[in-house]
Amino acid sequence: MISMFRTAIRYRIWAVDHCLPAQAQGKRPRAWRQAAVYWAACAIISMLILALRRFSKIDGRVTPIIVLLSGLAVAAFYPTRNLDIASTLMALLGAGYNLSRVLIDVEIQRLVSSTKLGRAKGRVHVACMGFSLLVYVGLGVSGDALVPSAVFLAFGSGVIAVVTAGYGLHLVKKRASLHRSMPL
Known part of the structure; x- marks a missing residue:
């Protein structure tokens, strides 16, 4: 039991966003570089x-499944304390984000006539930006009361609930x- 605790402590990813000396010099910690490389590779x-x-013959049913899996991956950051698991989750998010972004755009182009396509894309963009603004305001108001993993859990749970x-x-x-x- 004690050896399991020591292993968990050794691989723990701390959810504190204090500025590290390496960050102050413009360098990112190894964990962030590894996660970014995994994201980019899977993207x-x-x-x-x-x-x-x-995905040329796939209809609109697969896009919500990809978004749901992305929401599950985001929510899974909350209990994750292992760097390898977090990097795998980042890889899944990189692939899921790009696939869902492109498939949603294709679905909008398929469903909306070409004369109204710009307006439809604009409305989707405004809705997403408005939601992002609300999220940023909420994070700004909460300050340091929320740890980043709790924010990921809330966002992932929201995605799962919406889908x-x-x-x-x-x-x-x-x-x-x-x-x-x-x-009759």
Whole structure:
């Protein structure tokens, strides 16, 4: 039991954002460099997958699944204390972010006519920026009361809740349309 505790302490990633001397000199700690490399590598791999047209015949059902998995990966940062697991989560987020971003854009282009495409993309962009602004204001008000891993947990849980609610609304809508009778 004690050896497990020592191992957990040795691989613990501290959730304190104090400025390190290496950061003050413009250098990032090794953990951040490793996570950034994993993110970038999987982002490039996901773009190669898209370039090979592996998602050319996929409809809009796969995008919420990718976003849901990304939300699970973000929420998983809360209990993670191992650098290798955190790097793997960053890799999943890099791939999931790029795949979902491109697939959402493709879905918008598929669903909206070309005359209204700019307006639709603008509305999506404004909604996302407004949500981001609310998140930044909330973080600014909370100050140091929240540790970064708790913020990741809250954001990931929010993503999971929104995707699940979207699936629920879709199922309710589908079920309601099945119970309608044909007019005589």
